[in-house]
Amino acid sequence: MKIRLRLVSTAIAGSLLLSAIPLASAQSATSAPVAASAKLADSLKAVTFTSKQIEEKNEAFEAKLQIPVASGLLDKKFEAKLNASIEEQAMNALAELKEQSATDKTEAEKDGYEFRPYYLDVSYELKSDGGSASKGVLSFTVTTYTYTGGAHGSAFVDTYNVSNGAAAQTLTLDKLLGAGAKEKANAAVREELRANPDNYYADSVKTFKSISADQTFYVSKGIVYVLFQQYDLAPYAAGIIEIPVRSALSLKPSKAGKAGSTGYYATTKGVRMVPLRAVASAFGYQVTWNGKASTVQLARGDKSTQIVLRKNSFSLNKSAPVKLSAAPSMLQGIVYVPADFLSRILELKVSISDQG
Numbered sequence: 001m002k003i004r005l006r007l008v009s010t011a012i013a014g015s016l017l018l019s020a021i022p023l024a025s026a027q028s029a030t031s032a033p034v035a036a037s038a039k040l041a042d043s044l045k046a047v048t049f050t051s052k053q054i055e056e057k058n059e060a061f062e063a064k065l066q067i068p069v070a071s072g073l074l075d076k077k078f079e080a081k082l083n084a085s086i087e088e089q090a091m092n093a094l095a096e097l098k099e100q101s102a103t104d105k106t107e108a109e110k111d112g113y114e115f116r117p118y119y120l121d122v123s124y125e126l127k128s129d130g131g132s133a134s135k136g137v138l139s140f141t142v143t144t145y146t147y148t149g150g151a152h153g154s155a156f157v158d159t160y161n162v163s164n165g166a167a168a169q170t171l172t173l174d175k176l177l178g179a180g181a182k183e184k185a186n187a188a189v190r191e192e193l194r195a196n197p198d199n200y201y202a203d204s205v206k207t208f209k210s211i212s213a214d215q216t217f218y219v220s221k222g223i224v225y226v227l228f229q230q231y232d233l234a235p236y237a238a239g240i241i242e243i244p245v246r247s248a249l250s251l252k253p254s255k256a257g258k259a260g261s262t263g264y265y266a267t268t269k270g271v272r273m274v275p276l277r278a279v280a281s282a283f284g285y286q287v288t289w290n291g292k293a294s295t296v297q298l299a300r301g302d303k304s305t306q307i308v309l310r311k312n313s314f315s316l317n318k319s320a321p322v323k324l325s326a327a328p329s330m331l332q333g334i335v336y337v338p339a340d341f342l343s344r345i346l347e348l349k350v351s352i353s354d355q356g
Contacts, residue, residue, distance in 0.1 A: 014093045045163055046131035047072040047138050049124070052087065054094070060101035061118040067089055068124040068142065075168035082160070086142060089158070090122045093144055099150065119147040127220040130164035137171065138162040140221040141227075144241075156229055159216045159242050173217060176224055177245065185211050185226050188245040193233070208233070217245075265336070271326045272337035278308075280346075289335070296328070298333055298346075305345055307337065314345045 047070055054065040067090045073079040083160050101118040108115035123143050129136030139161045147153030161171040173181040193205045201207070216227040228241040264274045277287045280298050288297040294309040312327035324345075326338040 022071075042147065042342075044074075044130065044132045044136050045072055046129035046134075047164060049140070050127060051124075054090075056094070056098075060105040060115075061097055062118065063094055063097060064119040065120070065122040066124065067122060070138075073130065073138070073162070073164055074166050075164075075166055078162070078168035082162070086160075090142075090144075093122065093146070094120060097146065104149075116149055118149070119145075119153065121145040127218045130162065134219075135222075136164045137176075137219050138164050139171075141218055151246065152236065154230060154241060157216065157227060159218045159227060161217065161219060171219075171225070173215065173226075176219065182211060185215070185217075185245045186245075189226065189243055192243045199238060204233055228288075239297065249319065264339075265331075266328060269326075272339045273326065274338050274339055274342070276328070276335045279342065285346075303346075307335075307341075309335070314341060316345050316347070 010210040046132070047078050050069045050071065052065075052067040052069055054063065054067070056063045069083050069087075070079055073082075089284070097118055104118075105115045121144075123145075124140055125143070126140045128134045128137045128139040130136060139159070142158045143155055145153055145155045161176075163169045163171050163175075169175075174192060177184050189208060189211065190205070191206060193200055196241050197205065209235070211226055217227075218225055218227065224245045225242045228243070230236055230238075230240060233241050254352055255341045260328050276296060276298075280287050285298045288299075289295075290297070295306055296309075298304065303317060307314060307328045309330055309348050310327050312323045313321040314324055315321040324338050324340050324343065328335060328337050330336070
């Protein structure tokens with residue numbers, strides 16, 4: 001699935017804020033606290049996972065389960081309940097498959113038609129590790145794939161989002177996105193449906209009303225993604241659909257207008273120059289530096305572009321090159337591009353205020 005990230009950049013309180021949806025104020029640009037305290041969040045260790053592996057097979061079915069077992073949450077009671085709940089759900093799925101496959105195989109033999117063995121696969125993926133770098137947000141997905149005959153099987157993804165603290169809590173969109181979380185998510189979904197209509201049902205823009213009360217979502221690198229199951233918004237081939245609701249990256253201006261590792265600076269002509277790797281990586285681009293050629297390659301999905309240091313010529317996917325407000329530069333070993341590179345080349349909506 002092709003996902004277009006929408007970027008809004010606003011200078012607020014002396015910083016350049018990059019976000020995947022419009023933010024009304026500095027307050028709305030800040031996620032709700034998810035750790036017990038700032039001091040605690042700074043000392044959190046990453047939560048680790050091991051797998052409880054179960055494999056079973058007979059003439060009626062085959063099952064391969066990798067059940068995640070979390071370790072390292074500060075709240076051990078919450079951790080135990082979480083692990084028990086995930087294992088119970090996986091084992092229930094296995095028990096149901098065993099019973100159904102045995103019954104259907106018997107019926108097939110009785111009626112004289114071919115029976116194809118059923119299949120179950122349970123796997124997981126860690127999205128945010130709950131440590132200090134993740135601001136205490138633990139987020140992971142558990143995918144259950146089943147095949148019970150027909151042309152193909154089906155997958156269902158459960159998501160788990162937890163605030164890692166002395167008293168762990170299940171995180172909600174409201175806690176992560178603040179006031180108006182549901183409408184922020186709805187706006188992001190509508191924007192994606194309008195931007196890439198060929199990826200979804202023909203009437204999806206009209207038929208989509210709202211995310212559900214128990215909408216699945218996960219958090220990865222500070223970005224909240226709402227997740228839609230197979231057939232929710234598109235045909236089977238589209239798979240599980242993930243739409244970014246919000247990504248926030250705060251870039252503070254460097255002191256005395258000089259370049260910094262995560263700061264932007266202004267040229268003598270007033271052009272804001274942003275650190276390419278920090279910004280592009282935050283929005284899912286793979287960044288590759290070629291020192292011999294003095295070039296940087298960016299790639300994400302079907303989008304790619306290459307920039308050449310000190311050459312004011314930019315293009316996307318080999319389109320006709322254009323000139324921007326400044327050429328790429330390197331200061332203190334960091335490559336910078338003009339802010340209009342984000343809107344005109346990466347096709348992200350950008351609005352920068354005059355406030356420093």
